Amino acid sequence: MIIFLLVLLVCIGGWKTKNLSFSGALSALIMGCIIGYFYHWKGLLLLGAFFLSSSIWSKLFTGSKAEIEGRLAKSSVRDWQQVWANGGPAAVFIILYHFTGSEWCLYSFAAAIAAANSDTWASEIGPLSRKSPLSIRSFKRVEKGTSGAVSLLGTVAALAGSVFISLMFFILQDSFHWSLFILISVAGFLGNVFDTVAGAYWQEEFTCPVCNSSTEAAMHCGVPAVKSKGYSWMNNESVNFTSSFLAGAGILLFIPG
């Protein structure tokens, strides 16, 4: 009951501070209940570490990121699709943990959140890099905020974001295993690498006929943008969901025996 009230309070807080839209807050509430029910406060604190650190990064340095907001399909106010894209796989693994009782599903849960955190830190901190990022498809410098482009700062942020969650997981576990710590950190980081590759090759992108900039939004400058690449079902959310899910699923390959 206390857990539920706490989750409710955090969701209302996220909505009031415009980190979450109404649908996003409702989704976060449902997800919080799932994770709180199956893994209690340990799961919620890990999820909280992800949401809180991401919100802090997105609120900081907003001025230098104003230019990239127009490129993205969505604003920093997270809606239900973004909430489920980032937390859905973690919820799946925690339900799996409940039914199998296997510790490895817990590690998958941690890796799924580590991947989501890795991606969020990279996309919130990376654009602060002074140089424009390098597209991994064309090896050319492209505008900041382009999916499938990397910078040194963004890559360091991605690694730090994954390590942070992995570390938090073991702090909450009250135990520490170097090999598992490295495994979860690497899985989370590789999830972000998948995110970048998918963003570069398969994610849908448009060109605005008015301002000629490339964007992930189907509408730009008040007119429909022209599709330039990618699959229509491959948007930022489905790519995020897949990379987080793969990071968690990848852990299960390491189950001994």
Ligand SMILES: [Zn+2]
């Ligand atoms: Zn435009």
